[in-house]
Amino acid sequence: MKVSLFIPCFIDQFYPHVGISMVQVLERLGCEVDYPEGQTCCGQPAFNSGYWDEARAVAEHSLKTFKDCDVIVSASGSCGAMMRVFYPDLFKETVHHFDALKMAPKIHEFSEFLVNVLGVKDVGARFDGTVTFHDGCHGLRELGIKTEPRELLSHVKGLNLVEMNDTETCCGFGGTFSVKFPAISTAMGEVKCTNIVATKADYVVSNDSSCLMQIQGLLDRQGNKVKCLHLAEVLART
Amino acid sequence: MPLADHRQEVFARIREALKVPAPHRHVGHTGEHPTAPNHDDGLPGSETFRAWLPLVGESLEEQITLFAQNSAALKTELHRVGSPAEAAEHLNQLAREVGWHRVATHPHPLALPLAEKVPLPRLVVGPGYAVTDMESCDAAITGCDFLVAQTGSLLISSASAGGRALSVLPPHHIVIASASQMVPDLGTALHQARLRYAREWPSFLSFITGPSRTGDIERILVLGAHGPKRLTVFLVP
Amino acid sequence: MIAFAREFKRMAARYTADLQHRALIQRALRSYEVKRDEFKARYQSWGEARQAASEIKWEAINHLDRYLEEFITKLEARGTKVFVASTDAQARDYIVKVAQENKVKRIIKSKSMTAEEIELNHALEHAGCTVFESDLGEYIVQLRHEKPYHLVFPAMHLTREDISRLFEKELGSQPTNSPEELTMIARSVMRKNYIEADLGISGANFGIAETGMISITENEGNARLGTSLPKIHVAIMGIEKLLPRLEDLALFLPMLATAGAGQQITCYNTLYGGPRQPGEIDGPEQFHLVLLDNHRTEFLADAEQRDSLHCIRCGACLNVCPIFKNVGGHSYGTTYQGPIGSVITPHLRGLQNWKHLSFASSLCGACTEACPVGIDLHHHLLQNRRNATQGKATWWEKPIYAGFVFFMRRPWLYQLSGKLGKIFFPLHKLVNGTLLDPLRLWTKTRDFPDMAPQSFQEYWKEKKAKGPHAPR
Numbered sequence: 001m002k003v004s005l006f007i008p009c010f011i012d013q014f015y016p017h018v019g020i021s022m023v024q025v026l027e028r029l030g031c032e033v034d035y036p037e038g039q040t041c042c043g044q045p046a047f048n049s050g051y052w053d054e055a056r057a058v059a060e061h062s063l064k065t066f067k068d069c070d071v072i073v074s075a076s077g078s079c080g081a082m083m084r085v086f087y088p089d090l091f092k093e094t095v096h097h098f099d100a101l102k103m104a105p106k107i108h109e110f111s112e113f114l115v116n117v118l119g120v121k122d123v124g125a126r127f128d129g130t131v132t133f134h135d136g137c138h139g140l141r142e143l144g145i146k147t148e149p150r151e152l153l154s155h156v157k158g159l160n161l162v163e164m165n166d167t168e169t170c171c172g173f174g175g176t177f178s179v180k181f182p183a184i185s186t187a188m189g190e191v192k193c194t195n196i197v198a199t200k201a202d203y204v205v206s207n208d209s210s211c212l213m214q215i216q217g218l219l220d221r222q223g224n225k226v227k228c229l230h231l232a233e234v235l236a237r238t
Numbered sequence: 239m240p241l242a243d244h245r246q247e248v249f250a251r252i253r254e255a256l257k258v259p260a261p262h263r264h265v266g267h268t269g270e271h272p273t274a275p276n277h278d279d280g281l282p283g284s285e286t287f288r289a290w291l292p293l294v295g296e297s298l299e300e301q302i303t304l305f306a307q308n309s310a311a312l313k314t315e316l317h318r319v320g321s322p323a324e325a326a327e328h329l330n331q332l333a334r335e336v337g338w339h340r341v342a343t344h345p346h347p348l349a350l351p352l353a354e355k356v357p358l359p360r361l362v363v364g365p366g367y368a369v370t371d372m373e374s375c376d377a378a379i380t381g382c383d384f385l386v387a388q389t390g391s392l393l394i395s396s397a398s399a400g401g402r403a404l405s406v407l408p409p410h411h412i413v414i415a416s417a418s419q420m421v422p423d424l425g426t427a428l429h430q431a432r433l434r435y436a437r438e439w440p441s442f443l444s445f446i447t448g449p450s451r452t453g454d455i456e457r458i459l460v461l462g463a464h465g466p467k468r469l470t471v472f473l474v475p
Numbered sequence: 476m477i478a479f480a481r482e483f484k485r486m487a488a489r490y491t492a493d494l495q496h497r498a499l500i501q502r503a504l505r506s507y508e509v510k511r512d513e514f515k516a517r518y519q520s521w522g523e524a525r526q527a528a529s530e531i532k533w534e535a536i537n538h539l540d541r542y543l544e545e546f547i548t549k550l551e552a553r554g555t556k557v558f559v560a561s562t563d564a565q566a567r568d569y570i571v572k573v574a575q576e577n578k579v580k581r582i583i584k585s586k587s588m589t590a591e592e593i594e595l596n597h598a599l600e601h602a603g604c605t606v607f608e609s610d611l612g613e614y615i616v617q618l619r620h621e622k623p624y625h626l627v628f629p630a631m632h633l634t635r636e637d638i639s640r641l642f643e644k645e646l647g648s649q650p651t652n653s654p655e656e657l658t659m660i661a662r663s664v665m666r667k668n669y670i671e672a673d674l675g676i677s678g679a680n681f682g683i684a685e686t687g688m689i690s691i692t693e694n695e696g697n698a699r700l701g702t703s704l705p706k707i708h709v710a711i712m713g714i715e716k717l718l719p720r721l722e723d724l725a726l727f728l729p730m731l732a733t734a735g736a737g738q739q740i741t742c743y744n745t746l747y748g749g750p751r752q753p754g755e756i757d758g759p760e761q762f763h764l765v766l767l768d769n770h771r772t773e774f775l776a777d778a779e780q781r782d783s784l785h786c787i788r789c790g791a792c793l794n795v796c797p798i799f800k801n802v803g804g805h806s807y808g809t810t811y812q813g814p815i816g817s818v819i820t821p822h823l824r825g826l827q828n829w830k831h832l833s834f835a836s837s838l839c840g841a842c843t844e845a846c847p848v849g850i851d852l853h854h855h856l857l858q859n860r861r862n863a864t865q866g867k868a869t870w871w872e873k874p875i876y877a878g879f880v881f882f883m884r885r886p887w888l889y890q891l892s893g894k895l896g897k898i899f900f901p902l903h904k905l906v907n908g909t910l911l912d913p914l915r916l917w918t919k920t921r922d923f924p925d926m927a928p929q930s931f932q933e934y935w936k937e938k939k940a941k942g943p944h945a946p947r
């Protein structure tokens with residue numbers, strides 16, 4: 001199966017290893033991996049800030065970049081939700097509405113793609129350590145992803161999954177919210193980190209690097225040793 | 239002379255606003271797919287609610303058991319008794335234990351005879367009763383319309399429970415009901431009430447579930463906030 | 476920045492820094508969650524019940540003219556004086572007038588957020604009446620001259636010690652740390668008020684169109700007493716609170732209790748269909764129902780957000796909101812706190828002044844998931860952001876997003892800036908977290924990641940250059 005990757009801008013620049021791990025896992029599972037060149041950002045920052053015209057301009061670029069793809073796999077649940085759920089809203093009553101509707105069902109978040117499209121639960125990974133999983137809100141509530149990452153993790157050899165309290169509670173990142181209301185964002189992150197640390201896990205895993213940036217930023221500042229990893233990075237280890 | 243009302247302008251605005259149809263929207267966003275309300279087929283009927291709400295058994299015995307469980311959870315003191323006479327025995331014991339001085343009741347085929355078996359001064363409420371009189375009573379003995387198994391509630395009305403205040407002012411509310419008044423759920427209770435009253439609705443109907451309570455201080459449950467501190471139900475065959 | 480926004484940020488900073496306060500709220504809501512989950516689990520299908528509740532409200536709201544007319548006609552037929560108020564001032568004036576015409580001195584009031592919305596107490600006190608809040612939580616905040624902290628739990632921000640001190644100061648009672656004793660103190664104070672009051676004010680949780688009744692949900696019995704003993708009862712409700720049929724309550728009463736308070740059903744769910752009827756021995760001689768528009772028809776005209784009129788004010792969205800749990804109810808500065816407040820306050824009090832609440836959200840969607848009538852709350856926050864920005868963009872944001880578009884539509888420029896970023900980014904270390912740090916809003920409390928030496932795009936180019944079978 002030919003799979004087109006969508007590697008959102010901040011993953012491209014800050015967490016390229018996430019994308020590389022996705023390539024490794026997908027190739028291991030026999031997919032033909034493609035990376036449509038010229039991709040940049042899904043437009044979410046502008047969209048969430050209320051600048052829908054600007055978001056539309058950026059989103060148009062994405063629609064164009066991925067227009068010939070049949071299966072698009074996103075490294076981030078949040079950006080995946082933007083393309084799958086919000087593009088149709090954003091382009092309502094514009095010439096691109098049809099394109100947006102047509103593209104929506106082709107977008108998959110990584111874990112959901114593996115489990116629901118490829119039908120794979122065991123990707124043949126090995127990872128020694130205790131991990132806890134954080135549900136990114138967009139993946140969870142916009143895309144309905146809950147069991148998929150856990151199924152994948154439960155099949156990783158050597159991995160011990162411990163659920164934290166309130167795993168479905170937001171980490172407080174929220175895009176521009178994190179800098180518009182840093183005090184609230186930080187307080188929310190602190191609650192999350194307390195729950196993470198209480199599990200005594202060595203790693204926090206999530207399917208959204210943006211949440212992990214918030215969580216790692218706080219853990220590091222607090223001097224905690226817990227490390228954040230994207231699900232793909234765990235699944236890539238053998 | 240009351241102020242002029244503004245209904246015409248409000249109604250005009252409502253009608254204007256509703257000219258734009260609302261989008262048929264999905265419910266929430268929990269990975270469910272968008273569903274459009276099905277209004278051509280009418281609204282979901284109250285009989286269908288039953289399939290989603292907490293389960294209630296078919297038989298009277300199951301319903302009584304469920305009612306008893308719910309009562310226990312919400313601190314309703316339920317006594318299944320064999321006869322009104324047995325209820326009276328219990329009641330008198332209660333009266334002695336707590337040291338009642340006076341009880342209130344209303345003309346009701348089950349409640350009044352029960353109250354009459356309590357050898358204490360009695361207020362039988364009727365038109366023009368004095369509120370302070372009622373307030374000085376230690377207990378109120380009333381009837382009710384229905385018992386609801388699903389929630390452990392009683393449905394009362396001004397017709398079945400001696401007006402509005404009797405069942406809420408004295409600190410102990412005693413209800414006597416027969417097993418035939420048991421209904422499975424809230425929907426049935428409302429439906430039955432409609433059959434009973436629709437020609438002339440009482441101005442007051444109330445589902446009571448347990449003695450009055452509050453959690454306003456640190457979300458800790460306290461019984462007897464403003465209404466009765468105790469609620470006792472005698473269930474006769 | 477607008478004063479309301481500044482005040483919100485100030486309060487939010489204060490409350491988020493108060494760890495004890497956050498712990499108090501989170502502990503209280505934890506016990507709610509446990510109970511809510513226990514009772515939700517008893518439903519055979521919460522999801523379908525929710526869907527049905529949403530459809531029923533959809534029907535009521537989208538045919539509001541019809542149901543409202545039926546409702547009013549039925550009520551009036553049985554002697555209720557219905558007053559339809561277009562604005563908050565009209566509602567206040569009417570109620571004050573009822574009080575004055577009947578020479579009312581003492582008023583016993585049960586909980587009503589709609590009365591809060593129109594600041595009724597103030598108007599009545601101004602007219603020389605004494606208003607006693609009878610709901611325990613409301614009474615406590617009234618004694619403290621505060622606004623309710625939460626739609627449903629007005630005094631949840633106070634500990635028993637706070638309340639004991641308050642009662643000691645205001646009522647001269649003995650100090651105690653027993654919630655039970657504190658409740659009994661309030662009970663004994665209030666008893667006399669029920670009997671002496673000339674007028675009782677209540678809200679309404681639902682209006683039943685078909686039978687012309689209002690339904691009031693409460694636990695304490697204060698609303699029942701306040702609507703039984705005084706000779707006048709005035710109820711106030713928003714025009715959106717209607718349900719088409721009596722039997723709809725079979726769904727809404729338990730769902731309201733479970734979603735909002737973690738109860739199977741509330742202690743008293745009472746229907747009032749009029750003043751004392753012929754043959755009844757008590758109840759008020761006059762029953763007035765004030766139906767309030769106060770901008771509700773504006774929501775109705777906004778088809779996109781019309782479903783916000785489905786709200787049954789259960790408070791579930793507050794209870795699950797991580798923002799609410801950290802900033803608390805008083806930070807909002809609104810009548811309605813939490814997600815529903817952030818959605819509707821811009822409509823009630825002006826978008827530009829209250830848009831900051833729509834931005835103060837991580838859009839996590841926990842509210843939408845919790846809402847028993849399926850209001851699309853967090854998406855409405857997004858729409859408010861859009862509307863606010865279209866109406867009046869922030870002067871410094873507009874060029875930033877113009878630049879964002881310029882870069883993101885030009886992959887070469889995006890790539891170039893990535894390369895330049897790698898050169899300059901290490902300099903960030905020098906100012907990290909200081910006042911000079913351009914990322915200070917982030918780095919004040921959190922570390923910022925380093926840029927990767929090689930971006931994914933660069934990796935991919937290299938990989939492709941090596942050919943498909945090159946080692947990974």
Ligand code: SF4
Nearest residue numbers: 786787789790792846
């Ligand atoms: S918006 Fe929904 S959850 Fe929030 S108070 Fe209203 S009904 Fe309850």
